[in-house]
Amino acid sequence: xxxxxxxxxxxxxxxVVYVILLLGSLxxxxxxAYLFFGIVAIVGFNEYLNLLRVKGxxxxxxxxxxxxxxxxxxxxxxxxxxxxxxxxNPFIFLSIIPLVLIKKAIxxxxxxxxxxxxxxxxxxxxxxxxxGLISKLVFMNLNGLPTVTYNCLIVISVIVIIWVNDTFxxxxxxxxGKRKLMERISPGKTIEGTVIGVxxxxxxxxxxxxLFFLGEYTVVWVVLGTFISILxxxxxxAESLFKRQAGVKDSGTIMPGHGGVLDRFDSIxxxxxxxxxxxxxxx
Numbered sequence: 536x537x538x539x540x541x542x543x544x545x546x547x548x549x550x551v552v553y554v555i556l557l558l559g560s561l562x563x564x565x566x567x568a569y570l571f572f573g574i575v576a577i578v579g580f581n582e583y584l585n586l587l588r589v590k591g592x593x594x595x596x597x598x599x600x601x602x603x604x605x606x607x608x609x610x611x612x613x614x615x616x617x618x619x620x621x622x623x624n625p626f627i628f629l630s631i632i633p634l635v636l637i638k639k640a641i642x643x644x645x646x647x648x649x650x651x652x653x654x655x656x657x658x659x660x661x662x663x664x665x666x667g668l669i670s671k672l673v674f675m676n677l678n679g680l681p682t683v684t685y686n687c688l689i690v691i692s693v694i695v696i697i698w699v700n701d702t703f704x705x706x707x708x709x710x711x712g713k714r715k716l717m718e719r720i721s722p723g724k725t726i727e728g729t730v731i732g733v734x735x736x737x738x739x740x741x742x743x744x745x746l747f748f749l750g751e752y753t754v755v756w757v758v759l760g761t762f763i764s765i766l767x768x769x770x771x772x773a774e775s776l777f778k779r780q781a782g783v784k785d786s787g788t789i790m791p792g793h794g795g796v797l798d799r800f801d802s803i804x805x806x807x808x809x810x811x812x813x814x815x816x817x818x
Contacts, residue, residue: 704732736764
């Protein structure tokens with residue numbers, strides 16, 4: 536196959552912009568990180584709704600986006616603005632989301648309105664909440680305890696492990712792959728490549744612990760590296776299945792040469808909740 540220089544340049548420039556925005560937003564401040572992942576969450580949620588529309592399932596974008604924005608706002612670390620003066624738990628507003636969607640389903644005359652509302656809720660669970668959890672992870676230490684200091688090192692470490700897993704899964708599959716992992720969903724993935732990706736993900740966790748956490752949490756980071764790699768693969772497969780069933784190649788067009796937000800963040804959506812859970816149980 537001939538190399539398409541223009542396509543390669545487009546993909547490379549798009550990837551560079553993606554990395555700069557992602558890492559830059561995290562490194563600058565909590566507010567830039569919160570804003571960046573909020574934009575990603577809403578764009579990704581709308582890509583999700585568009586994929587449903589391709590299959591003839593129409594969920595209200597106005598109500599859906601209202602619920603998505605409200606959900607993401609509940610993850611904001613209000614202590615950064617109000618210190619400890621805020622005495623209510625903003626998560627209480629999450630209870631409003633199902634009520635709004637059910638009300639929409641009951642009072643609309645559209646066919647399958649209840650199913651549409653449930654699927655919109657599913658998009659919030661799939662896209663918005665995992666990205667919202669990043670706002671909690673940047674104020675959590677490896678003992679699972681909340682901190683008052685913004686620290687994006689855990690989140691960046693998770694993203695690096697995902698990238699390492701993706702890279703070595705691709706290289707391993709290209710060089711040694713013989714058996715397809717799930718050909719009907721993702722023909723390019725092989726069992727050999729997946730195993731190699733997981734191994735190097737665990738190795739990446741080990742070295743991240745040595746470099747940035749003084750070797751104090753070896754077990755935690757090896758476990759995290761393993762789980763992150765496995766879940767990154769599952770997230771990629773899930774999004775591939777979603778697109779295949781919708782009959783589209785990409786979830787969107789916001790990233791030239793790469794597709795949409797869901798195409799780039801599918802692994803992060805599956806890993807962040809588990810990382811939060813693992814750290815919360817204080818391994």
